[in-house]
Amino acid sequence: MRYSAVALRQEAAHPSGPVIVASSAGCLAQIATGAQTLAIWRRSAPExxxxxxxxxxxxQLPEGQFVTAPGGATAPLQRLADGVALPPSPQRDWLIGDIAMLVDCFAQIARCAAVNVRLEAIDHDACWRFHRDYVGLRLNATYRGPGTQWLPPERADAALRGQRRYRGPLNELPRFSVGLFKGVVQAGNDAIVHRSPPVARHGLTRLFLCLDAETCDD
Known part of the structure; x- marks a missing residue:
């Protein structure tokens, strides 16, 4: 499942409101120039x-953080996998290749010369607070466990005030799907409010990817 820069430009979604949801990678590129503040590329992984x-x-879940130029993510990802003695397999190859592909896509869309890559195994309630990211663009994907939770824009203020007391509507990025968020730098207070899903009480470990041109937090 690899997508070229040309394919990203050619595939287009038809947005409605501040959130784009599509089954093609084109929606990720579309958010960079449109008024929308979140693009969700719904996809699945190989059988x-x-x-x-x-x-x-x-x-044995690979994790670590590094900065790479486009086209340079494969080698450091392989080192992360080797560091936890993750055996060679088609599934390992797909994981590394998929992350490397997303790094290249993000670099193209964000027009950055270097991407900050964070791959993290999370077994605690990482960034549980509802928040907006103080960045331009940020890409999230979850390979294991529940995905990033995000709010309908009309519920943002209530969640920011209530935090753990908030009991209103809540959306979640599907596993393997890709979310590209516009942060406060580009969208101001229209940036989507979101948080890490609480997992500590469930005994789960997520495998979470964050791509950013700056310092990254979930």
Whole structure:
């Protein structure tokens, strides 16, 4: 599942409101020039990928942070996988290749010469507070466990005030789907309010990817 820069420009979604949801990668490029503040590329993984990831001990989930130029993510990702003794397999190859592809896509859309890559195994309530990101663009994807939770724009203020007391509508990025968020730098207070899903009480470990041209937090 690899997408060229040309394909990203050619594939287009038809947005309605501040959020674009599409089954093609084109929606990610569209958000950079449109008025929308969140693009969701709904997608699935190859057969067996979910089972492979779910079956790994948490200690074998690759994690780390590095900065790379477009086209340069594969080698550091392989080192992260080698560092946790993740055995060679088609599933490992797909994971590394998919992340490297997303790094290249993000660099093209954000027009940045270097991408900050964070791949993290999260077994705690990481950034549980509802918040907006103080960046230009940020890409999130979850390979294992629940995805980033985000709010309908009309519920943002209530969630920011209530935090843990908030009980209103809440959306969640599907597993393997890609979310490209406009942060406060580009969207101001129209930036989508979101948070990390609470996982500590459920005994889950997420495998979470964040791509940014700046410092990254979920």
């Amino acid at each position: 067996g990928q979910s089972e492979w990831l779910d079956g790994l001990p948490a200690s």
